[in-house]
Amino acid sequence: MSHKKTKGYYYYPSSSQHIQCSAIIIDEHIQLFDNGACPIVSSSKDACTLESPLPGIAAALCFADGGRFIPDDINFRWPFAHQKHGLAQRLEKNKLLIVASVVFTPILLWLILYRGIPAAAVYSIGLASPSTIEAMGEQSLHVIEKLALAPSELSSDKQAMIQKQWHVMLEQLQLDNEQFRLSFYQSDYFSANAFALPHGRVIVTDELVLLLQDKPDALRAILLHEIGHVEYQHGIRLASQATASTIVLAIIFGDLEGITEVVLGSSSSFLQQAFSRDMEREADKYAIEKLIALGYSNDDFADAIQALQNKLDEQAQLDESWLKYLSTHPSSQERIDFARQYTPQ
Numbered sequence: 001m002s003h004k005k006t007k008g009y010y011y012y013p014s015s016s017q018h019i020q021c022s023a024i025i026i027d028e029h030i031q032l033f034d035n036g037a038c039p040i041v042s043s044s045k046d047a048c049t050l051e052s053p054l055p056g057i058a059a060a061l062c063f064a065d066g067g068r069f070i071p072d073d074i075n076f077r078w079p080f081a082h083q084k085h086g087l088a089q090r091l092e093k094n095k096l097l098i099v100a101s102v103v104f105t106p107i108l109l110w111l112i113l114y115r116g117i118p119a120a121a122v123y124s125i126g127l128a129s130p131s132t133i134e135a136m137g138e139q140s141l142h143v144i145e146k147l148a149l150a151p152s153e154l155s156s157d158k159q160a161m162i163q164k165q166w167h168v169m170l171e172q173l174q175l176d177n178e179q180f181r182l183s184f185y186q187s188d189y190f191s192a193n194a195f196a197l198p199h200g201r202v203i204v205t206d207e208l209v210l211l212l213q214d215k216p217d218a219l220r221a222i223l224l225h226e227i228g229h230v231e232y233q234h235g236i237r238l239a240s241q242a243t244a245s246t247i248v249l250a251i252i253f254g255d256l257e258g259i260t261e262v263v264l265g266s267s268s269s270f271l272q273q274a275f276s277r278d279m280e281r282e283a284d285k286y287a288i289e290k291l292i293a294l295g296y297s298n299d300d301f302a303d304a305i306q307a308l309q310n311k312l313d314e315q316a317q318l319d320e321s322w323l324k325y326l327s328t329h330p331s332s333q334e335r336i337d338f339a340r341q342y343t344p345q
């Protein structure tokens with residue numbers, strides 16, 4: 001017959017009220033006595049559960065009615081615990097492991113977020129159907145429209161003229177004119193800007209059209225750069241990375257509600273247009289190659305960026321918000337140099 005005794009506190013069911021008492025464990029049976037040796041609780045071992053021990057606190061014993069007993073002695077071991085928590089406890093007490101986890105957890109997190117997820121995102125693009133991408137893109141447009149876009153104030157003649165150039169260009173490049181759509185909006189938020197949504201809708205602001213109205217080649221170069229982002233699926237990569245990162249962070253930090261905000265999250269990543277420098281270079285290269293294919297030259301791209309830069313510099317002296325297009329792209333000089341030195345393969 002095994003017999004074990006320990007002192008501790010008994011917490012009444014659903015209450016913070018507690019009393020000091022002693023627990024006596026005889027074989028499979030537990031009995032609690034108050035300081036006057038009157039029995040308070042009596043239970044068989046099978047009707048109780050043992051809480052996982054936290055460092056510095058002994059494992060609490062929970063009774064079927066919700067009452068709990070916590071031993072005073074932090075090293076107290078319940079005879080029927082059978083080393084159940086032995087491994088977790090040993091790990092928690094190992095100082096080297098604690099130091100290692102403090103050092104390696106951020107590294108692991110970084111690897112997951114910046115290496116694992118981008119790699120998985122590239123892979124997952126192949127799994128997304130065109131209708132999913134279309135729905136995701138239009139949903140994003142809907143959100144961005146509400147947040148930052150107003151109906152275009154360009155004349156219908158002006159819009160029709162640019163749309164015609166756009167369609168001629170799509171036909172020459174043998175691109176699907178149902179997938180690639182051009183939309184005009186007025187936007188205080190974006191000012192002179194253009195961006196592509198992942199399904200192939202390219203948004204151009206009135207401000208950009210007006211800024212480049214005497215430079216049709218510049219607008220063409222910008223539009224080709226945006227088509228490049230769609231063709232290389234940069235938007236989808238960005239969105240799936242943002243989505244996967246949100247889910248991973250939500251799981252790690254236990255905020256599963258965050259997942260419901262993922263759709264909004266991917267829309268805001270379009271708002272920020274945080275394409276990587278590699279993605280921007282890829283889109284620039286696409287634009288230059290297509291300009292050459294359409295009978296223009298790589299210098300036209302450089303001239304276009306230079307013209308845009310000059311115009312934006314002028315405007316930026318008056319109003320800082322015009323710098324937004326430049327701030328979301330690599331330096332203009334870098335792009336101009338790249339275009340000038342470009343030799344077709």
Ligand SMILES: [Zn+2]
Binds near residue numbers: 225229283329
């Ligand atoms: Zn870009």
